[in-house]
Amino acid sequence: MEQTAQIREHASPRGDDDEVRLLLRVAARDRCAFEALYRSYFPRLSRFLARLTHRPLEIEEVLNDTMLIVWDRAANFAGRSRVSTWIFGIAYRRALKSLRVLDEPVEGEDGAAPEGEGDDPEGRMLQSQLREVLMVALDRLSAEQRAVVTLTFFHGFAYPEIAQIVGCPVDTVKTRMFHARRRLRAMLCDVRADLP
Amino acid sequence: MTARVVRLEESPHRRAYELLPWYASGTLEGSDADMVAQHLSGCAACQRELAWLRELRDLEEPSGSAGSPEAALHRLLERIERRQAGTGLWTRASNWLHLPARSLPRWAAVALAAQVGVIGTLTWLLAAQQPHEAPFRTLSAGAVANGAVDRLVVVFDPGAPEGALRRLLQLTGAQIIAGPMASGAYVLAVPSGRRDAALERLRRDPFVRRVEALDIQGAPP
Numbered sequence: 001m002e003q004t005a006q007i008r009e010h011a012s013p014r015g016d017d018d019e020v021r022l023l024l025r026v027a028a029r030d031r032c033a034f035e036a037l038y039r040s041y042f043p044r045l046s047r048f049l050a051r052l053t054h055r056p057l058e059i060e061e062v063l064n065d066t067m068l069i070v071w072d073r074a075a076n077f078a079g080r081s082r083v084s085t086w087i088f089g090i091a092y093r094r095a096l097k098s099l100r101v102l103d104e105p106v107e108g109e110d111g112a113a114p115e116g117e118g119d120d121p122e123g124r125m126l127q128s129q130l131r132e133v134l135m136v137a138l139d140r141l142s143a144e145q146r147a148v149v150t151l152t153f154f155h156g157f158a159y160p161e162i163a164q165i166v167g168c169p170v171d172t173v174k175t176r177m178f179h180a181r182r183r184l185r186a187m188l189c190d191v192r193a194d195l196p
Numbered sequence: 197m198t199a200r201v202v203r204l205e206e207s208p209h210r211r212a213y214e215l216l217p218w219y220a221s222g223t224l225e226g227s228d229a230d231m232v233a234q235h236l237s238g239c240a241a242c243q244r245e246l247a248w249l250r251e252l253r254d255l256e257e258p259s260g261s262a263g264s265p266e267a268a269l270h271r272l273l274e275r276i277e278r279r280q281a282g283t284g285l286w287t288r289a290s291n292w293l294h295l296p297a298r299s300l301p302r303w304a305a306v307a308l309a310a311q312v313g314v315i316g317t318l319t320w321l322l323a324a325q326q327p328h329e330a331p332f333r334t335l336s337a338g339a340v341a342n343g344a345v346d347r348l349v350v351v352f353d354p355g356a357p358e359g360a361l362r363r364l365l366q367l368t369g370a371q372i373i374a375g376p377m378a379s380g381a382y383v384l385a386v387p388s389g390r391r392d393a394a395l396e397r398l399r400r401d402p403f404v405r406r407v408e409a410l411d412i413q414g415a416p417p
Contacts, residue, residue, distance in 0.1 A: 021408050028349040028374065028383045032411040035269060042265035064272040071276065075377035131255045149217075153253045158223040159215075174214045181217070185248065 019083035027074035038067050044084075044155060045091050051150045052095040052143055062098050066091040081164050085157070089165040092147060099143060130188065137187040145180035148173055208235055213242055220249035346391035347373070347410040348384045348398070356403035364401055368394035383410070 019040075025033035045066060049059045069090050077086055138146055147166055151157045159177075163170045212235035218224040219232045236242050348370070352361060365371065369390050375382030386394045391409060398407040 021406070024349045024351070024379065024381050024406065025408050025410055027377050027379065027381060028347065028410050030349075030410040031273075035273075038269050038272070039265050042268065060268045060271075064268060064275070067272060068275065075379070075381075078378040127255075130251075134252065134255050152217050152221050152223075153249075156221055156223060158225070159218050177217055178214060181249075184252070 016082045016084070020079065023070075023074050023077055023083050026071065027077070034067075034071055037070070041067070041087060045087070048088065048150060048155060049091060049095055051138065051146060051154075052092070053098055054139065058098055062091065062094050065094050069094070082161065085161045085164050088151070088155070088157070089167065092165055093167075096143060133188060134184070137184050140187065141180050141183060145176045145183075148176045149180050149184070152177065209239060209242070212236070212239070213245065216242060216246055217249055220246055220253050344388045345385040346388055348386060348391070348394065349381050349408050349410055350384055350398060350404060351379060351381045351406040353403045353405055354380060360403050364398070364403065368397050370394055381406075 019037070022033045022037045022040075026037060042063070045063050046059055049062050050056070053059060053062060066087065070087060077083070081089075138149060141149065144166065148162055151162045151165060152159070157165065159173050160170055163173045166173070208231070212232045215224055215228055215232050219229065219236075224232060236246065365384075368384075368386060370384040370386045372382050373385045384394075395407060395409060398404045
């Protein structure tokens with residue numbers, strides 16, 4: 001079966017080689033390089049952090065905390081992973097720390113996804129409704145499960161890279177994804193059954 | 197008759213099922229991808245699961261942006277500047293003296309400024325009485341102190357002999373001013389006007405893995 005080619009979002013717009021070059025310059029205190037790296041990562045990190053933190057006001061704070069660490073520790077990057085893996089790993093840990101400071105649950109609570117309103121029978125609204133329900137369903141996962149799903153489907157990371165980002169064994173990544181899929185499928189199926 | 201126990205976690209179906217999300221996202225490679233593709237050709241359940249995962253993948257991520265990158269970047273750069281400005285003792289004292297009146301009475305600010313002036317004068321007089329000593333200078337101080345340098349960041353081959361690196365530095369007129377970093381990179385200073393020639397020479401060298409020109413503003417390495 002043909003494996004669908006998908007743009008690996010985290011590897012664009014710059015290739016990893018370009019990012020290594022930028023990071024080397026950042027390590028040598030090249031501020032122009034730092035600004036370029038920041039602009040390159042801003043859209044990706046803000047989408048990722050929006051999914052983890054739930055609070056728009058926290059996104060910039062966590063994002064800037066992340067990039068400040070990149071500025072401070074660029075010289076410590078030894079090239080054992082992709083630059084994107086390293087930066088997303090920093091962002092993930094900062095986001096979890098932010099959640100703990102806010103006393104927000106890192107482990108999600110069980111609960112059913114909200115029912116679809118079903119007030120628009122047009123089939124073309126189905127995708128939009130499903131998207132909305134998916135986002136709510138994602139929010140009901142634990143932060144760890146949500147991170148694995150988001151990094152896989154919306155940021156194009158391979159599972160060994162996700163293991164590096166979240167700091168756990170690859171089997172743990174697979175297990176979190178397994179449980180997340182089961183919960184998402186259950187929540188989405190419930191909603192889909194209610195739609196006309 | 198003996199029963200054979202098949203542990204589910206080792207079954208080909210379970211192994212393939214677990215990897216389906218990354219097959220759907222296109223990030224599965226090598227033997228993993230081959231194994232999943234082979235399994236899919238004969239497993240209707242996994243085919244259905246793959247179809248659902250592709251639907252999941254195709255649902256767009258919400259915009260969820262923190263706003264303008266430029267505004268956020270500006271705030272971060274200000275934060276970096278404030279932090280760097282705050283590390284100097286004199287700068288910290290100066291900032292304190294300029295606090296609003298409600299924080300420090302005018303007479304106290306004037307008194308403090310006067311104290312700082314007295315201490316500074318005494319220090320200067322003391323230093324003037326010390327016997328002249330030759331200042332300590334690093335090997336790299338000459339070019340850097342003149343300020344007429346360009347900076348490069350270089351990663352050498354870890355197996356490069358010391359003699360080869362020494363000749364390379366002499367040929368390019370470069371001096372090591374920082375490093376090695378965790379990545380093995382060094383920062384070099386080359387006299388202004390020789391940067392392009394140095395870059396070209398370094399890029400051609402078999403013992404140089406990577407070299408980039410720096411556009412340094414502000415903070416030292």
